[in-house]
Amino acid sequence: MGKNWIPMSHTEGEAAKQAHVALPEGTYEREMGKEGFFGPAAHLYHQNPPTGWIDWEGPLKPRAFDTAKFAAAVDCPWKAQLMMGNAHVKFRHMLMTRAMDHLVRNGDGDELLFVHDGEGALFCDFGHLTYAEGDYIMLPRGSMWRLEPKTPSKILLIEATNDSYRLPDKGIVGPHAIFDPAVLQIPKLDDAYRAQQQVKKPWRVVIKRRDQLSTVTYPYNPLDVVGWKGDLTAVKLNWRDIRPLMSHRYHLPPSAHTTFLASRFVVCTFVPRPIESDPEALKVPFFHNNDDYDEVIFYHQGSFFSRDNIHPGMISLHPCGFPHGPHPKAFATGAKGTRKETDEVAVMIDTRDALDVATAAESVEFKGYVATWNPDGFKQAAE
CATH class of the missing domain: 2.60.120.10 (Jelly Rolls)
Structure with a gap:
């Protein structure tokens, strides 16, 4: 696939020297990227979490489904x-x-x-x-x-x-x-x-x-x-035969964990790995809006270090077009640096074309998922 963007790089205001490393104090980094982490990207440094919404109307919302109910x-x-x-x-x-x-x-x-x-x-x-x-x-x-x-x-x-x-x-x-x-x-x-x-x-x-x-x-x-x-x-x-790429000084994007690919989607596998040990490196998935792909994750086993209120057998769907990233509790735990390794296993599917949710999925939907990024909404969603 040929390049279809204007190649350039510029820095304005307070910004990290490198992506995902040594963020300006008190900021939240958001990656706005193209081509599934392979294309041009901008890293924006916000004063508030990019997922700090308090209300959501319309169909373009994060959704979750529980296959354990089948x-x-x-x-x-x-x-x-x-x-x-x-x-x-x-x-x-x-x-x-x-x-x-x-x-x-x-x-x-x-x-x-x-x-x-x-x-x-x-x-x-x-x-x-x-x-x-x-x-x-x-x-x-x-x-x-x-x-x-x-x-x-x-x-x-x-x-x-x-x-x-x-x-x-x-x-x-x-x-x-x-x-x-x-x-x-x-x-x-x-x-x-x-x-x-x-x-x-x-x-x-x-x-x-x-x-x-x-x-x-x-x-x-x-x-x-x-x-x-x-x-x-x-x-x-x-x-268990997958030995993931990793860096102790830099949080790698999901594309580094690609297992299989087809022409219009990829299948990635997240498996246990050590968490970044460098004190300046980001230790949880970075906030990002991947505006070319829908993202589906099936949670297979373990505790999912970027998510709350998720158990094995659940599926999350994050359509392209809005920023998403770790839940507040996971982000806070990552900032403390207390966890030394992940124990999660998950299958991710990134699709170039928008996904349609089937009736069977809607019958086992966790309706409160969109509220789980807000600490107050999380309590209500969990109930």
Whole structure:
């Protein structure tokens, strides 16, 4: 993508020498940036928190949703609860408690699964693999697959509509940074895979294309592969194999934690890391308005050092167009420097195009979320 801005740099009034370091006393830094932290940016130093609103009217507000309130299990990924989406990405939540008796195929795009809870097995064209909490599984568009949960499994489905997932360019830190591609696991044509081929019964394949379903029935199991070769396959990555970029003297932007990307959105993973130790460095996410992307965060586990009143299984949505950042309590804790490391695990999706919130998400919405940046409003929202 070529530059489409006027290259320049200027300083006016009281400002930090470097972004996110040694802020002028009594100020709150806000980054106004373009291109998802990769483009031009201005750093503005406010006398009051940029999130200090006391009222909000209209649809462009921060929202939160609690997937822990979903209790109904489904027997097919295409019945998963649609949370939000646009023409390029769909974000679903699924609870599955029993083995699928059919196969599915996504004709609309690559599918990325994130296992929030549970364990079991996945069978697909390329073989068999086991899954457990914290696994990402990327299935190329057109793959046939099914799940056999061993325990109740809560899974996020992130579809790259009409697109493919790829790994980010890791630039000057080299290809082995963040995670070495050698940790990626692929399915195996093992005994478990061969055993399921022996089940003599008709098998259905439910194909999703343009969000419409078609069912094809075979008199045998079409997962009857005996071998394959090539550079297209399903892959698995657990968040524990991610070793995040960090700096003890500078708070890195979320883009440093990109795990997968597509043409119109990115998937980032926040994992435990030491907090910046330099006394002048900012120790919590900086206030920012990322005016080119909507931001979605799924909170997987741990205590979330930039948020209050958030628990695992919740999802926040910050549409582009207004400043957001840490909650007051988190900001105060960061200023004290008492925390030495984070223990949070979260999945973030930044989308270039505006997201539409689905009815299922609205049914589990935390309506008071917009008030949680205001100390008085927080009490009311928590009630």
